[in-house]
Amino acid sequence: MRIPLSLAALAAFALPVAAQAQVLPKVSGGVELSTDESRRGLSWSENQLSASADASAGILGFDASARVAMVRQSSRQAGADTVFDLEAGRRFGIGAFNLRGFVTGHVFTGATRAMDYVEVGADGNFSFGPLRLAGGAVYAPDQGPIGGDNLYVHAGASVGIPSTPFTVSGSVGHTTGSTDDARAARLRPAGDYTDWRIGVEHVTGPLTLGVDYVGTDIDTNRLVTSPYADLRHSGNRVLGRARLSF
Incomplete structure (x- = not known):
């Protein structure tokens, strides 16, 4: 059977487009x-x-992402107005298990001194039906703006309530690190x-x-x-949020 020239030309054009x-x-x-803005x-x-x-x-x-948030002249951030979080990562999937490594730069505007710092991390998650388990670690090497180094390990879970638009979640984390000077209190206000x-x-x-209900010890x-x-803003509190995605 002979294929009409116009159809052959269309197929030759469509295949690379589909691949792209x-x-x-x-x-x-x-x-x-x-x-x-709670972290x-x-x-x-x-x-x-x-x-x-x-x-x-x-x-x-x-993947790559960028986020900007108001920090309202926070004393924790030396009076900064906003923070930009710039991140690049690589994701690996094995069935229902996903693993991702990433590097994040935190850039502050309006601060009275240099407050920018970098973190590297890895996290993973596993899904089973409506249940999702996750965990990971984030490490900031020793840097002047954070007065030492900082390690954060965390784990959490979320579950969608069947036949409803609601999802319930919970997480726990622990922060440790070294102290070179007073700026270590940015990420560890009174130590680990x-x-x-x-x-x-x-x-x-x-x-x-x-x-969300968030708290610390x-x-x-x-x-x-x-x-x-x-320390005034390092304790337990209830937060509300609304997000519009596109």
Whole structure:
């Protein structure tokens, strides 16, 4: 059977296009409003309202992302106005198990002194039906802006409630490190500590609404002389957030 020339030409054109479409980057992003920019149980925004925006792209197992968030002249960040989190990673999948390695740069604007620092890390997750288990570690090598080095290990789980738009999650983490000077209190306000989070999310299309209870075992009444410790905003609190994804 002879194939018409026009069909042959169309097929010759369509095959490379289809092959290229399979390797086009996956792009996503969103904007979020939260009652606090909280990380590892610590407030990064003076326990005040924070807005953020993020975008990410991934292709062939590699990914890159950027996020910007208000930190509201935080004393923890030397009076910075915003933080940019720039990250690149590589993901590996084996069945239901996923492993990812990454490097993250935290860049602060408006700070009264140099506060930027870099972390490297790896995490993994395993899914079984609506249940998802995750864990990992993040390490910041010894750097002046964080007054030493810092290691954070964490584990968590989340489960979607069947036939509902709700997901319940919880996590726990532990921070350790060395102390060279007062800036170590940025990430460890009173030394090594443990943090936790329990939350619930409601997802409707691109809109996610969430409520979290976050806490630490830091003694917020302890006397710490570092101006970066911000012990007032290192204790237990309830956070609300709304996210619009695209």
